[in-house]
Every structure is written in C-alpha cells, then in structure tokens.
Amino acid sequence: MQLNAPLDMHLHLRDGEMLENIATASAHTFSGAIIMPNLVPPVTTKEEVLAYKNRILAAIGDEKFTPYMTLFFNPNYTKEFLASVKNEITAVKLYPAGITTNSEGGVSGFDVEELRPALEALSDLNIPLCVHGETNGFVMDREAEFVTIYEKLATAFPKLKIIMEHITTKESVTALDRFENLYATITIHHLLITLDDVAGGMLKPHLFCKPIAKRPEDRDALLNVALKAHPKVMFGSDSAPHPKHAKEACGCAAGVFTAPIALQLLAELFENHHASIDNLQNFISNNAQTIYGVTPLQKTVILEKKPFMVPLDYHGVVPMYAGEKIAYSIKEVTHT
Ligand code: NCD
Ligand code: ZN
Secondary structure (H helix, E strand, O other): OEEEOOEEEEEOOOOHHHHHHHHHHHHOOOOEEEEOOOOOOOOOOHHHHHHHHHHHHHHHOOOOOEEEOEEEOOOOOOHHHHHHHHHHOOEEEEOEOOOOOOOOOOEOOOOHHHHHHHHHHHHHHOOOEEEOOOOOOOOOOHHHHHHHHHHHHHHHOOOOOEEEOOOOOHHHHHHHHHOOOEEEEEOOHHHHOOHHHHHHOOOOHHHOOOOOOOOHHHHHHHHHHHHOOOOOEEEOOOEOOOOHHHHOOOOOOOOEOOHHHHHHHHHHHHHHOOOOHHHHHHHHHHHHHHHHOOOOOOEEEEEEOOOEEOOOOEOOEOOOOOOOEEOOEEEEEEEO
16 A cells, blocks of 8 residues: 655644654654644744754654644734744644643633734735634533634634644534635544543543544544545644653643554554545545645655554653554655
8 A cells, every 4th residue: 555745734743852752753654744833832933933843854864754834823923923934834823722732822712803913914824724623611522612613713714724623523524514714634543532442441541632532423423524535634643742651640641642653543444444545645645735735745655464563662652552453564665
C-alpha cells in the first residue's frame, strides 16, 4: 500500500528535550504537519514563530518535513500584525481559555463583536482559523454545545475558513454540511475508540485526551465521513506527547501519542472497513492540500501487511497501543 505526501493537520511537537526526542516520529513518515502553538508560553509573535520553526528543523535533522506553523489566537491581534506574520504561518489556533493543555491564555465568552476585528483580519488575509471547539460544560456535552458557537462564527465571518479541530461527535459532523466555511480534522484515536475504551474497564490514561472519546454513534459518524474522505475532512492526529509520569499520575495529562503509528493504524482501519486506498489518500493528504492550498514536499510511504509490535515507550513517552501488535508496518519511505 502506497501513500503519497501524508499530512498531519494537527500535531503537538512540544519544545526542548521532548521536541528533540519525538520530532522525527512525525518527520520520518509525514511530508508536513500543522504545528500547534500551545507551548509554555504560547507562540504569539513572529519572532517566536520563526525561532520555534528553527528549533523544529534542527530537531528533525536530515528528515524532509515541512512544519506548517501557527500562532496562538489572541483577540487583540491587529490586521497590521497579522499581515506582517502571514508569510510565516499557515493558520491561527483558537483555544477556549483553560479548556485543555496550556490553553490558559485562550478566549472566554465568544462575543462576536469582541472577536470581530481579529477574525475579520484573518478572513481578509485568507488565514484559516483552527478551533478547539469545547465549552466548559459537562465533559461529554462540551463539543456538541460548542456547535452553536461554530455556527455563530461561521455566519458572522462567512469568508473565514474555520477548521473544527479533532471532532468527536455526530453534531460536529452534521455542522460540516450546513456551513460552507466549516471544515474538520479527525484523529486516528477518535476513529478507533469510544469512552468505553478509556474508562469502561480499568482506566487507560494513555487514551485520555481532550476532547474525550465519545459514544459509538459518534464514532460511527466520524468513520462515515473519514472512510469516504468527505472533501471537508482531513487527518489531524492531535498526537500530544506527555512524559509517562505525567500520564500515569493522579491528575493525568490529556493527550494521546500516536505519531509513530498513525499511518499504520489508518491503513488497517481503512482495510477493515473495505474503504478504498484512494479515499485514504484523500483523507491523509489531498483534501488538506485543497482546503489549505498547500503543496507538500513529495514523499512516498510504502506500508506492508506485516505485524508491528508497538514499542512500550519512545524516549519516555508511551504511545497508543504500547506493547500491542498492529497489522501494518512501514516498509519504506522515499522522497524526491
Ligand atoms: C493536547 C495537548 O496535550 O497539548 N491535549 C489533548 O488532549 N489533545 C491539547 C489539545 O489539542 O487539546
Ligand atoms: Zn491538539
């Protein structure tokens, strides 16, 4: 099975030692990725974007990989500032305040008039807005409740490309078709697991993430659009590494680490559901190229149906399915 120019449209690469340890897990098999800005402190200036990009390029060594950089949204961003940074970024990421890892500086209230200057500037400059769509309501309802905010934003800023990040619910899936300017990323873990896998038996901290995995009917709705490669959905792993001690703790950090096994799991998933390789190609790259208008560097990944034993950890980060066998392996990666 061959995939061309895989793209990960939602990735956490972190910084410092963690970045140095895990960057190649994505850079080896993906042509590029949208890099999340939720560092401590978050990425909010042109200088920080450029410096972070350079640290990423240093961390990936000889791998061929494009980090598509993002800024952490702030309602005070001016059009002048956004225009000055436009060439260095691919998107801006909006977090509701305090909703997930390192999001304390995010938005509260979602008052359209308060957000208007910054969001109109993004719209005019044709910079997509990636959104972590959760309210601070009951944990299972947070994303469905946020759909009304997506609708408000999509209506108020009809030319702004809004990407509903890591969607987990049937409500988000149906919103896609109601608004021309709404798009979505979907993770591999939300296509595979439900809340039962996280907390239905013994608690599985390495499957705990934001948004939390939902109900079987939600997963089915996600599978339906991913397997047919609905043109408005793209793969975004939301691979979010945390050290083992931060996950296996009283107070488990949110985030699932899937970067090294994402393509293998997607190959198996599409095969199990009898979905075509063309659909997988569209889901993993072509849809994202169209939505974002990016031309990724050429990389070809050959996968083979040979069991792969997922390592127990990668430099102290425990991946999804650690110590378990998955059906596909990476056979070869080439680039031109
Ligand atoms: C992410 C992280 O750890 O940075 N965690 C997660 O559970 N997905 C942040 C995020 O994307 O919500
Ligand atoms: Zn994320």
